[in-house]
Amino acid sequence: MKKELIMVGPPASGKGTQTKKLAEIxxxxxxxxxxxxREAVASESEAGKIAKSFMDKGQLxxxxxVARIIKERLSKDDCKNGFILDGxxxxxxxxxxxxxxxxxxxxxxxxxxxxxxxxxPVDNLVDxxxxxxxxxxxxxxxxxxxxxxxxxxxxxxxxxxxxxxADDNETTAKSRFNTYFEQTAPLIDLxxxxxxxxxxxxxxxxEEVFENLKVVI
Ligand SMILES: [Zn+2]
Numbered sequence: 001m002k003k004e005l006i007m008v009g010p011p012a013s014g015k016g017t018q019t020k021k022l023a024e025i026x027x028x029x030x031x032x033x034x035x036x037x038r039e040a041v042a043s044e045s046e047a048g049k050i051a052k053s054f055m056d057k058g059q060l061x062x063x064x065x066v067a068r069i070i071k072e073r074l075s076k077d078d079c080k081n082g083f084i085l086d087g088x089x090x091x092x093x094x095x096x097x098x099x100x101x102x103x104x105x106x107x108x109x110x111x112x113x114x115x116x117x118x119x120x121p122v123d124n125l126v127d128x129x130x131x132x133x134x135x136x137x138x139x140x141x142x143x144x145x146x147x148x149x150x151x152x153x154x155x156x157x158x159x160x161x162x163x164x165x166a167d168d169n170e171t172t173a174k175s176r177f178n179t180y181f182e183q184t185a186p187l188i189d190l191x192x193x194x195x196x197x198x199x200x201x202x203x204x205x206x207e208e209v210f211e212n213l214k215v216v217i
Contacts, residue, residue: 002109003028003082004102005217006089008188009118010180012128013202018118018213019086021206026217029078033070033087037061040069047072063097071101082112092186114217115191118202122177129173133162 005028009015016032023030040048041055047068051061066088074083089095102113131145135155142149142162150156167173191197200212 002080002106002111003217004111004113005082005084006098006113006115007084007086007118008089008115008184008191009202010120010125010177010184012125012132013118013120014206014209015086015118015202017206018202018210019084021210022213022217023084025214026084028081029083031070031073031079031083031085033066036069036073037066040072045069045072063094067097067101070098071105074101075105089187090180091183092190095187095190113196115197116213116216117188117191117197117199119199120202122174122181124203125177126170126173129168130170132168133164135160136163 003026005022007015007019019030019032022028037051037055041052042048047065050065051069054061054065070085070088073079074085085098089098102111127145128143131143132141133144133153134141135158137160138155138158140155140157142156144153144162151159153162154160155162167176188197198216200209200216202209202212204212
């Protein structure tokens with residue numbers, strides 16, 4: 001049976017890290033919206049070209065174009081046995097679009113579809129954001145509260161002075177999460193009613209959360 005997993009979780013919930021690990025052990029294709037858009041632009045597909053024209057102007061790519069790109073991507077051979085979709089949908093409107101796409105591409109497939117929700121209290125998320133530092137040289141990200149760095153304030157990989165992003169402060173983080181939860185609440189509700197929502201406890205170490213994730217998929 002074709003396995004389809006849709007990952008939903010707030011920023012800093014660890015969703016990206018966990019999804020990468022999961023793709024490795026399951027062999028399912030990890031499809032995330034950011035890479036998908038970049039891939040479409042690079043391939044110069046018709047939808048990719050339209051997407052580029054918006055990105056070049058610094059505008060959001062319209063949802064119908066994103067939908068075309070998602071459909072093209074999920075129809076490729078490497079998604080034949082299933083995929084893990086990450087970054088879409090983020091709202092009820094996008095969930096309805098995804099319903100249509102999946103209906104079209106899975107006309108002749110038996111599908112095991114699950115929506116995995118990374119459940120973690122807002123206070124913990126805010127805490128992660130304010131303690132987050134990144135390396136301007138190699139891009140590595142560290143949590144200065146939970147990780148013991150070899151040299152205080154320096155990158156463990158390349159010893160460059162770590163920096164904090166300007167919007168990684170409590171006020172901005174809280175407002176970002178409020179917006180996120182407002183948008184996703186109806187989406188979670190919808191998948192819950194359909195009986196395909198699986199909540200996992202996303203608080204803990206990377207290994208602990210990964211264990212929680214493995215048992216539900
Ligand atoms: Zn570094």
